[in-house]
Amino acid sequence: MHFVELIAILSVCQFLFFGAMTGRARRRTGLLAPATTGAPEFERMYRVQMNTLELLVAFLPALLIAGTHHNPIWMAAIGSVYLVGRFIYWFAYVRSPSSRGLGFMLSLIPILLLCVFALVGVIGAF
Secondary structure, three states: OHHHHHHHHHHHHHHHHHHHHHHHHHHHOOOOOOOOOOHHHHHHHHHHHHHHHHHHHHHHHHHHHHHHOOOOHHHHHHHHHHHHHHHHHHHEEEEEEEEOOHHHHHHHHHHHHHHHHHHHHHOOOO
């Protein structure tokens, strides 16, 4: 289970990193809080942070439940694809939002797989 826990905390750290990058973009562009529009560089980084938060809500419980019911090394491996996908998404989105597709799919597919594994594990436990 420690592999699953490692991936879980790394995903939280990744989200915090994206938050720091959003703050950095805010400072660089001079966009004052609470504004969230007005500087494209900031808006792109902000969307990476918010999209990551939106996915994290599904990723973490799916990872932890799947890791409880199935081989934790395999579940952590699937979770690590999510982490890589989020970084690819970040690099692509801040450069050209239309190129974010690969990173998004490498984030979404692991979540869907983990949800299936979690659901099968929970149902099989009855």
